[in-house]
Amino acid sequence: MTAPLQIGWFSTGRDQAACDLLTTACESIRRGDINGHIEFVFCSRDPGEGPASDRFLDLVRGYRIPLVTYSYRKFRGLQPDQEADPAKLPPWRLEYDRHVMKRLDRFRPDLCVLAGFMLVVGPEMCRRYNLINRHPAAPGGPTGTWKEVIWKLIDTRARQTGVMMHLATPELDKGPPVAYCRFSIRGGAFEAYWQTIESSPPASAEHQEARTALFNLLREHGVKRELPLIVATIKAFGEGKVRITADRRVVDAEGNPSPGYDLTAEIDAAIGGKTV
Numbered sequence: 292m293t294a295p296l297q298i299g300w301f302s303t304g305r306d307q308a309a310c311d312l313l314t315t316a317c318e319s320i321r322r323g324d325i326n327g328h329i330e331f332v333f334c335s336r337d338p339g340e341g342p343a344s345d346r347f348l349d350l351v352r353g354y355r356i357p358l359v360t361y362s363y364r365k366f367r368g369l370q371p372d373q374e375a376d377p378a379k380l381p382p383w384r385l386e387y388d389r390h391v392m393k394r395l396d397r398f399r400p401d402l403c404v405l406a407g408f409m410l411v412v413g414p415e416m417c418r419r420y421n422l423i424n425r426h427p428a429a430p431g432g433p434t435g436t437w438k439e440v441i442w443k444l445i446d447t448r449a450r451q452t453g454v455m456m457h458l459a460t461p462e463l464d465k466g467p468p469v470a471y472c473r474f475s476i477r478g479g480a481f482e483a484y485w486q487t488i489e490s491s492p493p494a495s496a497e498h499q500e501a502r503t504a505l506f507n508l509l510r511e512h513g514v515k516r517e518l519p520l521i522v523a524t525i526k527a528f529g530e531g532k533v534r535i536t537a538d539r540r541v542v543d544a545e546g547n548p549s550p551g552y553d554l555t556a557e558i559d560a561a562i563g564g565k566t567v
Contacts, residue, residue, distance in 0.1 A: 295328060296325070296525070297328070297398075299331055299403035299420065300316070300332040300403070301333050302408055303336055303408055304407070305407065309347050309406065310346060312407060313332070313354075316522060316525065317329065325525055327525070327528075329354075329356050333360075335363045335391075335410060336360065337362040340364065366383070366387050367383050367387070384411070385413050385415065388416045392419055401421065402525070403423070404423055404525065405424040405459060417461055424457060425454065425455070425517055426456075428444075429451070430551050432449075432452055432453065437513070441506050444509060445506065448485075450475065450476065451473055453516075455551065456468075456520060456524040458535060458541060467551075468551030469541050469551060470524040470551055471551045472516055472558040480508060484501045484505035487501035519558050523557050523561070527552055
């Protein structure tokens, strides 16, 4: 029997999605679906910074999970202006991470989940914790924000996409895949939009309307899979099916290098079957 997974939870708590993620994880743990418990929640906002984050903090307290808050906005406001290399995190961000790690020093999480954490994590924190993050594309897919990813899928006439949990590294969206799911974006509800895009002049209203409608449909299908994938990934860690080694490699249950744990079948089942 694998020892219960000690989980660290990082969030900015800025919207309802942050609450939904935490609630789903906590309820999965309560039902016994996940072999583990949340050791702490860290929020990068303090009480009183906004109604959404206050609701998130109340939710954490309601679950009686140890809560640590430290406002990045307030911290940044106290820092002197410094010349920053645009290719690197600004100095205040690296110092903020150090302050956060000091506040979390008493905890020993096996796995940390970035669940609506709206800050790029610096190299020192990446080395300290096994941090996993969500990305709205399958392994090998586009990088960037979710909006950039979707437009790249449309512009390259992609045939499939997915959602991935990857190991957080200082290089944004470059960490190795941990778990993922894929889905087709051809046929069914997608096909009429693709046909219009491929047959109409790019400057036409018809073409632009089809692009917008396809963009929204791709977003809908990706979001539908994100929450189940996060929970299924944590569950896989709790069962020992995937793990991260001391030298930052993703391996399977036998210790073999893993290209990422394919959870497509589980996610399809969780959302009620394949949807197109």
